[in-house]
Amino acid sequence: MKKIVLGVFFILAFGCKTEAPKIASMEEEVKVLASDEFKGRETGTEEELKAAEYIMGQMAEMGLEPKGNAGTYYQTFTFKPKKDPHQQVGFQEAGDSTITGTNVIGFINNKSLNTVVIGAHYDHLGLGGEGSLHRGEPEVHNGADDNASGVAVLLDLANKIKETKLSTNYLFITFSGEEMGLLGSNFYTKNPTLNLGEVSYMLNLDMVGRLREDKTLSVSGTGTSPIWPQVLNASNPGFKLVLKESGVGPSDHTSFYLQDIPVLHFFTGQHEDYHKPTDDAEKLNYEGMRLISMYLFSLVQELDDDKKLAFRKTKNESEEVPRFKVTLGVIPDYLFDGKGMRIDGISEDRPAQKAGLEKGDIVVQLGDSTVVNMMSYMRALSAFEPGDTTTVRVLRKGETLKAPITF
Incomplete structure (x- = not known):
């Protein structure tokens, strides 16, 4: 991976007492945050703190007020890493074997009774480790889509809102430790x-850098307020929206939903570079990111004069996910809205690759189970144990193919 010469963007990162960097474009922001110099922005590292300082500089330059602790842009938290994957992390005082993460928080105070929270995590996987799908020696996981893309759209949106006369307060948070x-x-x-009772709703941007040609955009949390489907469709400039009701999901909006706050999570889909060192800046669709930023700007403008949004609990879809001990070794296309489970990527030396499956194949049957969507695919997987052999049927370019597969 080519290293980026960061130049002026490192002025704040290295603590020099000089002017903050000028407001950067989304391309420039992603190149900085996803550069090798930041070594994957792992929570608690010196490089993550440098990324926090860069984000702080951008917030300060556009005139956002600091809304962290003690009049700063930072809110720090300290925790001890969990040893058991099922254990819940507990926050605690700094000490031996603890890690300190840093949220970066800016505020637009329009003296309103209501505040909108807009968030995106900026941490990533560092050199790999737990969560990485990379096979081989440790390597920098730059996290351009995950989630420099969300931070860049957040900062672009913050600048748009700051330059427009709106009435609601806006709180912008880039999260550590996601x-x-x-x-x-x-x-x-x-x-x-600030008082969470005054928060009208929360928008979360996580992996919004790979908008496809058909402009498919996933929006989760649409059941958390009765107004969401209407507003999303009314403001839509032409996205193919995939709406999901649940307020619970694997990203930061979940924390706000659990505080009875309406949420939306925006996502352009997984890909073969997800959680790998190849998630680099040059692979992002920056025009798509600009379209998403304009869409969200239209949405917040539409809701700017509204009272605090009504909250509604949703069915927790994650509780219904079957437990399974085997996998095909594929990346599913979570935005696919046809029948079956479309494969968006194949992992090396895993059952799907050994069976000859390819990216773009649509799994329609696994063993005796018909696959019509992601949930039925996971239910089908849950019937198998390691070492089991069965057959898989896929659609490939209009033809149905059958192959033996061993887990």
């Missing part, structure tokens, strides 16, 4: 720097 279990957003909602 990859370790939504730690930064969890800590913020339990230690808020």
